[in-house]
Amino acid sequence: MAVNRFVLNGISYHGKGAIQEIPGLVAAKGFKKAFIASDPDLVKFGITKKVTDLLDQNGMAYEVYDHIKPNPTIENVTEGVEAYKKSGADYMIAIGGGSSMDTGKAIGIIINNPEFADVRSLEGVAPTKNRTVFTIAVPTTAGTAAEATINYVITDVEKKRKFVCVDINDIPDIAIVDPDMMSTMPRGLTAATGMDALTHAIEGYTTAAAWELADCLNLEAIKLIAANLRKAVENDPEGREAMALGQFVTGMAFSNVGLGIAHSMAHTLGAVYDTPHGVACAMMLPIIMEYNQEATGDKFKHIAEAMGVDTAGMDQAAYRKAAIDAVRQLSVDVGIPTKLEAMKEEDLEFLAQSAAADACAPGNPKVASVEDFKELFRKVM
Secondary structure (H helix, E strand, O other): OOOOOOOOOOEEEEOOOHHHHHHHHHHHHOOOEEEEEOOHHHHHOOHHHHHHHHHHHOOOEEEEEOOOOOOOEHHHHHHHHHHHHHHOOOEEEEEEOHHHHHHHHHHHHHHHOHHHOOOHHHOEOOOOOOOOOOEEEEEOOOOOOHHHOOEEEEEEOOOOEEEEEEOOOOOOOEEEEOHHHHOOOOHHHHHHHHHHHHHHHHHHHHOOOOOHHHHHHHHHHHHHHHHHHHHHHOOOHHHHHHHHHHHHHHHHHHHHHOOOHHHHHHHHHHHHHOOOHHHHHHHHHHHHHHHHHHHOOOHHHHHHHHOOOOOOOOOHHHHHHHHHHHHHHHHHHOOOOOOOOOOOHHHHHHHHHHHHHOOOHHHOOOOOOHHHHHHHHHOOO
């Protein structure tokens, strides 16, 4: 058996009320002031306040940085680095979905590795020497699993591309996965982030680097998501709690084995059209499953079964189709669009080149050419 690396959080807390652990954790570490990375909507609607109220009640100092947009930019990071330096903070709390988490990761890495202050040099596997600043990650969406991963994604507005950064030094020290922090997510965001989580699990299960430890986690995540996303979209508390767990379970796995071209294409759509990441993933996932199926052995049989399909008596072609159909139906049931109106034929060359260059592309079980990418993008036009 080959040597496989697995990087995880030092500690994670799960379940309703988990954020109550934060003051005790901070006190035990002797930290003086938190730099809180969150987004404006979470601040506006009082979600960030659920954590800052706990800090206030315990006389703990903090400063909030919320100059973070969906598909966060290099500028969001560089502004955040300067804000951190001025704040006098000695640790970070990242509160939000992938955008807040990814911005926080980049800020924390640059604070302790200032030679990467240009941000662009963090693309790929950057040779950082030092751990990020001590970070407590509190997700507010059940999908990105950024609190559990060694990855983050930043948008280069000037070059119209998103770039993936992979760094074992960026994983948060502590993850606090409290479904109460996700309870006010609107229906559309719940659906999109949930389908992002399913894309993580299926791509992680079929990626070229997949192995047994990651496989068992990703299969369990597929089961949890398939059984609970529809309920979570209807704001069922049990559904939300199960989604909070499912997205974290696949986060532990895909962070260590990589993803595939559904993600490389979704990153490109986000960079060019500002398409929400989960929506882009959901649109691409069944299309990419069709494209990849011949390179997946019997794995689609296990995916179909995890999605709730009885595969008894099915041959390979039938169970592969059943897996793809089940994923497509879940996406439709939770209201994800199947077409991207903004996409134009004249954009395809740039889109295809960008997707091919994305750091997630090499993990795909089937090598895709630029022409393949063009044809795959056309399927959502």
